[in-house]
Amino acid sequence: MSTTANVQETSVDSEVLTEIRGNVLIITMNRPAAKNAATEAMAKDMAKILDDFEANDELFVAVLTGAAQTFCSGMDLKGFVRGERPSVEGRGFLAITEQPPTKPIIAAVEGYALAGGFETMLACDLVVAAETAKFGIPEVKRGLAAAAGGLLTLPSRTHRAIAMEMALTGDIYSAEFGHAHGFVNQLVPEGEAVEAALKLAEKIAANGPLAVRASKRVIVESSEWDESEKFAKQSEILDPIFTSKDAKEGASAFAEKRAPQWTGS
Known part of the structure; x- marks a missing residue:
């Protein structure tokens, strides 16, 4: 596998990993012990990776996923208590929720996509999810609110009533619920989300x-x-x-x- 200019494949101990397959960039959030909870360092890494992706004419599509069968459980609360925010000014949570790439990006979701993780998923253009995936914006249960785009983006990705229910209850919802209500494009068996997302990415990358x-x-x-x-x-x-x-x-x-x-x- 060869890399192209700017984007480099990262070492396995990085908090965000990258890999290139043809014209597709795979981005993997990599804090498995913390269910890929987002940190300030991750946000800074994501900003650079997304900038390089945008600038690289040989990369057409990106797939965003998480390590160890979990997408992202949201903000790292220990970091939040220390005063850290996993955001970049003007770009939002993980440098994507306020300013997504102009190129297509596909979320490949295994396990949990919660809070900021769910909002990061919503910043992607398409979502491929395992049948066992779970979704939610539970911020209200912690005295917070889904300020990383969930309250703004979710109503346009589903029905207003569904967005209101998810935001006000803070409950966790199934992959079938997400597919039925329009914010998941494809459901696949557990463990197959990345490969299914890559197949979708390759279809897109074959186009102009x-x-x-x-x-x-x-x-x-x-x-x-x-x-x-x-x-x-x-x-x-x-x-x-x-x-x-x-x-x-x-x-x-x-x-x-x-x-x-x-x-x-």
């Missing part, structure tokens, strides 16, 4: 990278557009795609019955 990023941008930003300006604003983002070299390559590859060779230009 400019078109993929532009499509994500329209979906993310269009909820804030006035009805009268939607198509005009969409055109500003999509028109350059139709005149790109990749668009011509995609048409040529289809006509010639071969796989396209994307250049991202």
Whole structure:
């Protein structure tokens, strides 16, 4: 396996691990003894990793997961008591909840995705979860609130009533509940979330990278557009795609019955 410029595979004792498979970056939160509870150091590591991912033209998609069959149990409370916050100014919890990458990112969830871990999952574009995964924003049980995006993002990823129930009860919910209510895309057998997420990532990575990023941008930003300006604003983002070299390559590859060779230009 070869690495590309900027992003480097990390050593097994790091709190955030990276691995590259083709055009896909795998990011693994790595504090298994603490159920991958997020620390300030993890947030700083994530900021650098995500910056490098964005800057690397050879990486098209990322998969975010957790070590030892757990996604992330939220904020490290011992660090919180010491005055630490696992956030980066302007970027949010684990440097992702306020400013996700412009490239697609898929959460591969085994075990628990709770509190900030659940909010980190919501910052991803797609979610593949094991059938045994558990979700929740239990902050109210600790006298806190889901301030890392859960209260803002969850209503748009499911129904308002479901978001209200989860936020106000602080209860833990099953993977089946998440799938039924729209914030989980795929359910897979226990232990298979990463491989299933990689298959999904490879499907996305086989497509034109400019078109993929532009499509994500329209979906993310269009909820804030006035009805009268939607198509005009969409055109500003999509028109350059139709005149790109990749668009011509995609048409040529289809006509010639071969796989396209994307250049991202």
